[in-house]
Amino acid sequence: MDFRLTDEQAALRDSVRDFAREVVAPVIAEHYEQHTFPYEVIRQMGKMGLFGLPFGEEHGGMGGDYFALCLALEEIARVDSSVAITLEAAVSLGAMPIYRFGTEEQKATWLPKLLSGEALAGFGLTEPGTGSDAAGTQTRAVLDGDQWVINGSKAFITNSGTDITAMVTVTAVTGTNPDGSKELSTIIVPTGTPGFTVAPGYSKVGWTASDTHELTFDDCRVPAANLLGARGRGFAQFLRILDEGRIAIAALAVGLAQGCVDESIKYAKERHAFGRPIGANQAIQFKIADMELKAHTARLAYYDAAARMLAGEPFKRQAAIAKLHASTIAVDNAREATQIHGGYGFMNEYPVARFWRDSKILEIGEGTSEVQRMIIARDLGL
Numbered sequence: 001m002d003f004r005l006t007d008e009q010a011a012l013r014d015s016v017r018d019f020a021r022e023v024v025a026p027v028i029a030e031h032y033e034q035h036t037f038p039y040e041v042i043r044q045m046g047k048m049g050l051f052g053l054p055f056g057e058e059h060g061g062m063g064g065d066y067f068a069l070c071l072a073l074e075e076i077a078r079v080d081s082s083v084a085i086t087l088e089a090a091v092s093l094g095a096m097p098i099y100r101f102g103t104e105e106q107k108a109t110w111l112p113k114l115l116s117g118e119a120l121a122g123f124g125l126t127e128p129g130t131g132s133d134a135a136g137t138q139t140r141a142v143l144d145g146d147q148w149v150i151n152g153s154k155a156f157i158t159n160s161g162t163d164i165t166a167m168v169t170v171t172a173v174t175g176t177n178p179d180g181s182k183e184l185s186t187i188i189v190p191t192g193t194p195g196f197t198v199a200p201g202y203s204k205v206g207w208t209a210s211d212t213h214e215l216t217f218d219d220c221r222v223p224a225a226n227l228l229g230a231r232g233r234g235f236a237q238f239l240r241i242l243d244e245g246r247i248a249i250a251a252l253a254v255g256l257a258q259g260c261v262d263e264s265i266k267y268a269k270e271r272h273a274f275g276r277p278i279g280a281n282q283a284i285q286f287k288i289a290d291m292e293l294k295a296h297t298a299r300l301a302y303y304d305a306a307a308r309m310l311a312g313e314p315f316k317r318q319a320a321i322a323k324l325h326a327s328t329i330a331v332d333n334a335r336e337a338t339q340i341h342g343g344y345g346f347m348n349e350y351p352v353a354r355f356w357r358d359s360k361i362l363e364i365g366e367g368t369s370e371v372q373r374m375i376i377a378r379d380l381g382l
């Protein structure tokens with residue numbers, strides 16, 4: 001039991017921390033306000049190798065592991081969550097399905113550009129009519145000769161409409177299983193394929209410098225070879241991707257929660273009321289102590305889930321616990337940090353306002369808090 005970072009892990013954390021403070025922090029408020037995608041920041045993250053962190057060098061990756069990705073996500077989210085979710089979705093939802101389930105040809109086609117950050121990929125699971133109940137997928141793909149013909153739509157797909165988006169993986173019903181349930185498969189749809197339409201970006205409460213779109217497939221034809229892994233494996237594939245992704249979202253949530261502590265300490269020392277810094281009041285000190293406690297315990301929860309995953313042990317329950325706990329405390333910390341900032345906490349120019357707006361989605365995306373509780377309860381045999 002040793003949750004201290006190795007020298008290599010600490011060096012990665014420190015270099016991403018410096019990058020977040022020196023490169024992301026100065027420009028992100030403007031992107032957030034204008035709802036623009038921070039291409040320049042993403043390009044620099046590509047150069048640093050962040051998009052290739054958990055992948056083997058044979059595919060152009062950095063030869064690190066999933067925990068390295070989590071460390072990077074935590075440090076970026078400590079400054080900004082739009083950039084962090086762009087990285088999280090690009091790696092754990094975009095490139096990972098190809099890495100885990102793709103053929104050698106698919107890997108050779110897509111991974112070099114995804115792992116360098118030159119291109120992004122989306123993960124199309126959620127639909128306008130179904131999210132938590134992913135088995136309710138309505139999008140259909142029918143094999144017509146040597147092509148899949150896809151019809152349907154997907155909702156809220158991250159990284160699906162940037163200038164550098166190269167493709168999306170789409171979960172579709174491809175038949176009926178012997179037990180009568182839907183046969184789900186995953187199909188790669190390159191950007192620009194006729195019949196594949198990307199709607200204008202949503203107007204969102206938070207993550208406003210990240211890219212999210214509804215997608216429509218109208219007799220959209222792609223080669224049969226674009227099937228990802230085996231036909232009928234779609235369900236198992238997205239369960240695996242989401243189990244891992246929960247650890248990454250937990251790391252992102254911990255980053256946001258820690259960012260709230262950072263900003264609150266700074267403000268509590270600067271701001272004066274009744275003739276002394278507000279941080280001289282125990283009521284403020286206790287709020288910040290509780291925020292630190294929450295960030296710390298949530299960090300331990302995601303470290304534990306990641307350690308189990310990397311050891312090849314079952315980690316589903318621990319990943320759900322980490323995601324549930326970290327997202328809950330991220331919302332708590334954002335609320336308290338805003339409170340400590342008083343009226344200024346409600347002004348977009350202060351990072352805590354961004355943290356507050358960005359925190360709520362953490363209890364929803366990649367499985368709501370209710371879904372995490374369902375996973376935990378099921379794993380306990382209930």
Ligand SMILES: Cc1cc2nc3c(=O)[nH]c(=O)nc-3n(C[C@H](O)[C@H](O)[C@H](O)COP(=O)(O)OP(=O)(O)OC[C@H]3O[C@@H](n4cnc5c(N)ncnc54)[C@H](O)[C@@H]3O)c2cc1C
Pocket residue numbers: 089093122123124125126129130131132133155156157158159204207212361364365366367368369370371
């Ligand atoms: C900004 C953003 C980015 C996203 N990015 C992606 C992406 O890249 N790819 C992708 O595929 N999806 C993405 N999503 C979708 C996200 O994962 C879903 O919104 C989420 O899983 C919830 O699904 P839903 O919105 O359909 O809610 P619903 O499933 O309709 O749930 C509504 C409410 O009912 C509750 N509920 C549902 N079933 C039960 C039950 N059995 N018991 C108790 N409560 C229940 C839920 O917990 C929730 O509170 C994104 C969403 C957002 C907002």
